[in-house]
Amino acid sequence: MHLNRESDKFIAQNDISKANFKKYLIISELDQKWGFIVNDAGYTIIPKGSEYPPKGHPGTHMFSWKTGRIINEFHLVLISEGEGLFESKTAGKQKIHGGDAFLVFPGEWHRYKPNKKTGWTEHWVGFSGEIAHLMIKEYFFKKENPVAGKFNNQLVTKLFRSIHQLIKEEPFGFQRIASGVCMQLMAEFCNTQHGSGLKNESPVSRAKHIMNEKIGEDINFKTLAQNLGVSYSKFRSDFKRQTGLPPLQYFLLLKIEKAKNLLLNSNTNSQQIAYELGFESDFYFCRLFKMKTGFSPQTFRKNEWAKLNKLK
Structure with missing residues (x-):
């Protein structure tokens, strides 16, 4: 995954993770208008036996384990080494291991601390804004599930270092660049949670590849799951969690998108398209196409061709 050139300049500078650092920014009205604002960021090495925070x-932002705290911004916290505890009003108490990350929500009581026997190294970024709230309040991030296990990797470390260096140096436009990097961090956090730490070649990824390869065939998903080495119930659950759709519905939508392409870029009739895409009948294909697009294949082709002709 590629960072923009400006932030890459800062990543290339000295490794700043060897010393503690924190900075709380002055936020202007112009920054607020951007919609996604990085308010503060830093990293702290907590040696074993040390008082915290x-x-x-x-x-x-100060708190004690006894009282906890409530803040008015989101905080993404990565624990790269050590272990400890995190607790929030909604999610309850959870043990944190090195490599885990947790998300703190504005207005939500919480507290966290390292184990005195191990200490820990924490990296954090605080952010707010209208876009941040729109992104977080939807399906992808929930107060009931604020922890992402095994979140730490080379890219995540690079993104945190980029944010830290940007706010340390404050070059022109740094706030907008830092907000983009922070959004990429949140995408990684989301993918880690919803993908359960799976790599690119997970059963779900392999199944999606097979669906594209066999788009003109009829797939038995119970047999496919068995061939991928997982139970059908787990495969279906993981597939829906990662894509938002059950396997069959996802496969049917792939066929509909392929049908759209054929309708726009060829003179193939609906009966031939239905056969090419493995539908049991032209009637079933036309009914499904209208259900998903709101138009019959013929009307869709006519409307889209009319739009293209207007643009010429």
Whole structure:
């Protein structure tokens, strides 16, 4: 995954993760208009046996384990080494291991601390704004599930370092660049949670590849799951969690998208398209096409060709 050129300049500079760093930014009206604002970021090495949290944070961000705290921004916290505890009002208490990350929601009581026997190294970024709230309040992030296990990897480390260096140096436009990097971090957090830490060649990814390869065939998904080495119930559950659709519905939508392409870029009639895409009949294909697009294949072709002719 590629960062923009400006942030790459900062990543290439000295490794800044060897010392503690934190910075709380002054946010202007112009920054607010951008819609996604990085408010603060930093990293702290907490040696074993140390008191927590360390001093030096603003009063609004300080807390004790006894009282916890409530803040008015989102915080994404990565624990790269060590272990400890995280607790929030909605999710309850959870053990945190090195490599885990957790998301703190604005207005949500929470607290966290390292195990005194191990200490920990924490990296965080605080952010807010209208776009941040729109992104977080939807399906992808829930207060009931604020932890992503095994989140730490080379890309995540690079993204955190980029944010830290950007706010340390504050070059022109750094706030907008940092917000983009932060959104990429949140995408990684989301993918880690919904993908359960799976790699690109997961059963779901392999199944999607097979669907594209066999788009003109009829796939038995129970047999496919068996061939992929997982139970059908787990395969279906994982597939829906990662794509938002059951396998069959996803496969049918692939066929509909392929049908659209054929309708727009060839003179193939609906009966031939139905046969080419493995539908049991032209009637079933036309009914499904209208259900998914709102138009019959013929009307869809006519409307889209009319639009193209107007553009010429």
